[in-house]
Amino acid sequence: MKTLVFLALLGAAFAAAEDDKIVGGYECPRHSVPYQVSLNAGYHFCGGSLISSQWVVSAAHCYKSRIQVRLGEHNIAVNEGTEQWIDATKMIKHPQYNSYNLDNDIMLIKLSRPAALNSNVNTVSLPSRCTQRSCVWSQMIMWDDLYSIKLQCLRQPIIDDRICRNAYSNLFTENMLCSGFMHGGASSCQGDSGGPLVCNGQLQGVVSWGYDCAMKGHPSVYARVCRYNSWISTTMRNN
Numbered sequence: 001m002k003t004l005v006f007l008a009l010l011g012a013a014f015a016a017a018e019d020d021k022i023v024g025g026y027e028c029p030r031h032s033v034p035y036q037v038s039l040n041a042g043y044h045f046c047g048g049s050l051i052s053s054q055w056v057v058s059a060a061h062c063y064k065s066r067i068q069v070r071l072g073e074h075n076i077a078v079n080e081g082t083e084q085w086i087d088a089t090k091m092i093k094h095p096q097y098n099s100y101n102l103d104n105d106i107m108l109i110k111l112s113r114p115a116a117l118n119s120n121v122n123t124v125s126l127p128s129r130c131t132q133r134s135c136v137w138s139q140m141i142m143w144d145d146l147y148s149i150k151l152q153c154l155r156q157p158i159i160d161d162r163i164c165r166n167a168y169s170n171l172f173t174e175n176m177l178c179s180g181f182m183h184g185g186a187s188s189c190q191g192d193s194g195g196p197l198v199c200n201g202q203l204q205g206v207v208s209w210g211y212d213c214a215m216k217g218h219p220s221v222y223a224r225v226c227r228y229n230s231w232i233s234t235t236m237r238n239n
Contacts, residue, residue, distance in 0.1 A: 047195030058194030180219030
C-alpha cells in the first residue's frame with residue numbers, strides 16, 4: 001500500500017517507505033488463498049490475484065518493466081515444493097490511471113504461459129456486483145526479525161463510502177472503496193500493494209493507498225474492482 005503524504009504548499013503526493021506488513025493480521029491457513037501471488041523483481045515488492053490461468057490483477061502503481069509472478073507460495077523464504085514461478089509477458093495499466101491521486105489504480109499482468117491450476121494455485125472470481133459486506137484480505141509480508149515471509153490474512157468490514165469521503169476529503173473517488181476499522185489497529189501497509197480484498201469468494205478490491213498503516217480515522221483504500229469488469233474482460237480478450 002502506498003502512503004500518500006500531502007504537502008499543502010506544494011500540493012504533492014509521494015510514497016513513504018516503511019516496514020512491509022499487515023497490521024493486526026494472522027497467518028493464513030496454508031494454501032487457503034490459492035489465488036494470491038507474489039510479484040518479484042529479485043525481491044517481493046507487491047501482491048496480486050490470479051483471475052485466470054494466464055492473468056493476474058494487481059495495482060497500477062506496482063508496475064515494473066520486468067516482473068516474475070510467483071504462485072503457490074506460503075512462506076516465500078523457502079522452497080516448499082508447491083511454487084510456480086512464471087515470467088510476466090505483458091503489464092497493462094488502466095489507461096486512465098492517475099499516479100497523483102491513484103485513481104484507477106489497477107493493472108493486468110499476462111503470464112508467459114498458463115499456470116497449472118491445482119489445490120495450491122487457483123483463481124478467484126471477479127465480482128458479480130459491488131458489495132458492502134465483510135471481507136478477508138490476504139498478502140505476503142515480512143513478519144519477524146528473521147525476514148520469514150508468510151502469507152497473512154485479515155478479516156475486516158467494508159466502510160461506507162460517505163465515511164471514507166469524510167476521512168479522505170477530495171481524494172476519494174467512485175473508483176475506490178475503503179475497508180478496515182475506523183478506530184485503527186489493523187490494516188494493510190507498505191509492501192501490501194496489489195493484494196486482494198475478497199468478499200464472499202469474489203475479488204472486490206486491490207490494495208492501493210492510505211495515509212498510514214492502521215491509522216485511526218483513516219482506513220485502507222482499495223481500487224473498486226467491480227467498476228473494471230468490462231475493462232478486464234476486454235483487455236484479456238484483446239491480448
